[in-house]
Amino acid sequence: MNLNSPHSFSSALPGRLVRAGRLVRVFMAASAQQALAYRANFALSALHSLLKLGTGVLGLLVVFGQVELVRGWSFAATLAVLGVYLLLGALRDLFISPSLDALAGMDGEVWQGTLDFTLIRPVDVQFLASVRYWRPFALLDLALAGGVLGVALARLEVAWAPGRLLAFAVTLGAGTLTLYAILLAFTGLVFWSPGFLFSWVFDGVFQMARYPVGLYPGGLRLLLTWVVPVGVITTVPAQALAGELAPGMMAAVVAFSLALVLASSWLFRAGLRRYASASS
Amino acid sequence: MSNVRGGQALIRHTWLSWMQHRSFFFLLAFGWMIPPLIYLFVWATAAGGGTAGGMTRGEFVTYYLVLIVVNQLTYAQTNWTVGDLIREGSMSRLLLLPLSPLYNTLATEIAGKVVYMSFVLPVTALLALWLRPALALDGWQLLAFLPALLLAWLLRFFWGYWLALLAFWATRADALLALQDSLIFLLAGQVAPVALLPGALQVAAKALPFRYMIAFPVEVLTGALTPAEVGLGFAVQGGWLVVALALYRLLWSRGVQQYTAVGG
Numbered sequence: 001m002n003l004n005s006p007h008s009f010s011s012a013l014p015g016r017l018v019r020a021g022r023l024v025r026v027f028m029a030a031s032a033q034q035a036l037a038y039r040a041n042f043a044l045s046a047l048h049s050l051l052k053l054g055t056g057v058l059g060l061l062v063v064f065g066q067v068e069l070v071r072g073w074s075f076a077a078t079l080a081v082l083g084v085y086l087l088l089g090a091l092r093d094l095f096i097s098p099s100l101d102a103l104a105g106m107d108g109e110v111w112q113g114t115l116d117f118t119l120i121r122p123v124d125v126q127f128l129a130s131v132r133y134w135r136p137f138a139l140l141d142l143a144l145a146g147g148v149l150g151v152a153l154a155r156l157e158v159a160w161a162p163g164r165l166l167a168f169a170v171t172l173g174a175g176t177l178t179l180y181a182i183l184l185a186f187t188g189l190v191f192w193s194p195g196f197l198f199s200w201v202f203d204g205v206f207q208m209a210r211y212p213v214g215l216y217p218g219g220l221r222l223l224l225t226w227v228v229p230v231g232v233i234t235t236v237p238a239q240a241l242a243g244e245l246a247p248g249m250m251a252a253v254v255a256f257s258l259a260l261v262l263a264s265s266w267l268f269r270a271g272l273r274r275y276a277s278a279s280s
Numbered sequence: 281m282s283n284v285r286g287g288q289a290l291i292r293h294t295w296l297s298w299m300q301h302r303s304f305f306f307l308l309a310f311g312w313m314i315p316p317l318i319y320l321f322v323w324a325t326a327a328g329g330g331t332a333g334g335m336t337r338g339e340f341v342t343y344y345l346v347l348i349v350v351n352q353l354t355y356a357q358t359n360w361t362v363g364d365l366i367r368e369g370s371m372s373r374l375l376l377l378p379l380s381p382l383y384n385t386l387a388t389e390i391a392g393k394v395v396y397m398s399f400v401l402p403v404t405a406l407l408a409l410w411l412r413p414a415l416a417l418d419g420w421q422l423l424a425f426l427p428a429l430l431l432a433w434l435l436r437f438f439w440g441y442w443l444a445l446l447a448f449w450a451t452r453a454d455a456l457l458a459l460q461d462s463l464i465f466l467l468a469g470q471v472a473p474v475a476l477l478p479g480a481l482q483v484a485a486k487a488l489p490f491r492y493m494i495a496f497p498v499e500v501l502t503g504a505l506t507p508a509e510v511g512l513g514f515a516v517q518g519g520w521l522v523v524a525l526a527l528y529r530l531l532w533s534r535g536v537q538q539y540t541a542v543g544g
Binding site for chain 2: 059196203210
């Protein structure tokens with residue numbers, strides 16, 4: 001792979017996209033090599049994944065063992081929300097978290113003062129910070145989440161319509177963009193307050209997304225829909241899957257997620273401009 | 281061997297220095313508070329205007345708010361304050377001091393309690409104002425609550441301690457910890473009050489030590505148990521505490537003998 005070919009200096013969009021794609025493949029390969037070097041970690045990671053799945057599903061079973069419906073949500077519908085939560089959590093653990101935490105997390109580059117080495121690389125910093133590190137073991141989480149969604153779908157017993165699947169895919173994409181945007185925004189905030197682990201705040205709030213956002217009391221529901229929009233991330237795709245999402249709502253959610261990505265990218269870059277080099 | 285003044289000085293020094301980093305610890309406490317809070321909302325909504333599993337909305341709110349406080353009060357940090365010390369070799373320095381290493385662990389334990397409680401208590405008070413728990417206290421429940429809480433803390437502390445001492449033999453205890461966290465989540469009253477767990481899980485919860493680390497004092501205070509059940513609970517709690525203490529003594533004496541370290 002010759003990154004010094006004339007094309008790599010082209011500023012035309014197709015050239016840049018091709019170069020970005022090549023870089024992502026390099027990063028994935030490097031991360032995979034590093035992860036597979038420690039085989040014991042694989043068993044440990046698999047255990048964590050299974051425990052996460054088990055406790056999530058068992059929690060649901062215990063609740064719905066006592067009641068049939070919780071504010072209109074059935075076991076199958078709530079299972080669908082859990083499935084989306086696990087799916088997006090897996091995507092987050094696959095590359096978004098490892099990459100962004102390397103910059104803003106505990107013992108990250110801002111914490112240790114080594115961000116300068118990242119800044120001098122000949123690639124866009126936001127791109128680098130977002131796709132740098134991959135965690136291949138999260139693929140198991142992805143598969144398990146798919147399984148949960150499959151079971152939820154079967155139990156929902158809804159009439160099949162390709163429109164429903166398309167709506168699900170679109171809202172899932174919007175949810176992923178929203179997740180990325182929120183994490184990027186929290187990462188950007190670290191330039192204003194370097195010692196505070198903002199992503200841990202998000203971890204806590206995101207956990208609330210494992211249940212449908214309609215279950216929470218009024219004020220909290222508004223917070224989870226508009227301030228830290230985790231409700232958009234998990235509840236909306238589940239509603240789309242069950243066929244209960246109005247088209248207008250879907251369009252609004254997609255527009256909202258795109259706006260959020262733009263806003264958080266702006267915030268991240270504003271933070272970078274603020275950054276004065278860490279002294280040696 | 282019993283350097284009490286030294287121990288007191290160490291305790292005071294530790295909690296003062298931890299208070300310097302309180303935003304970090306407040307964030308930790310916030311994270312630990314979320315799972316019980318989620319299930320508070322889920323069960324309160326499930327109960328709605330009536331009951332779910334025999335408990336009303338107000339009773340669920342009371343149960344989970346007390347659970348949040350008790351969980352934080354008994355929380356075991358020994359994996360980090362003892363286990364990491366052994367793994368990183370810092371235990372060597374502690375073994376040379378004219379002070380039992382247990383003091384160091386107690387100091388970090390008390391420091392933790394002070395810092396976490398200074399976050400959890402105000403937040404829980406605010407939550408109580410917002411969510412309006414149903415409170416009905418009998419005198420004897422309060423009297424039984426305090427020893428139950430003390431025993432719960434001792435049990436969770438020494439249970440965590442012997443698990444952390446496994447670091448003398450194995451460099452990673454992650455798998456065991458992950459498993460224990462899941463068991464605590466399921467069986468110690470977080471997912472649901474123990475009485476609401478389905479058949480086999482409920483039996484397991486009442487036999488294993490995890491319920492007695494968190495849920496038992498909560499159940500005593502909220503009046504969910506008859507005096508006979510409270511008595512039985514104390515007996516099982518005491519029994520598991522003896523087991524934990526025995527394991528701690530055994531592992532400590534064996535572990536220190538064969539302990540070698542690089543680093544620290």
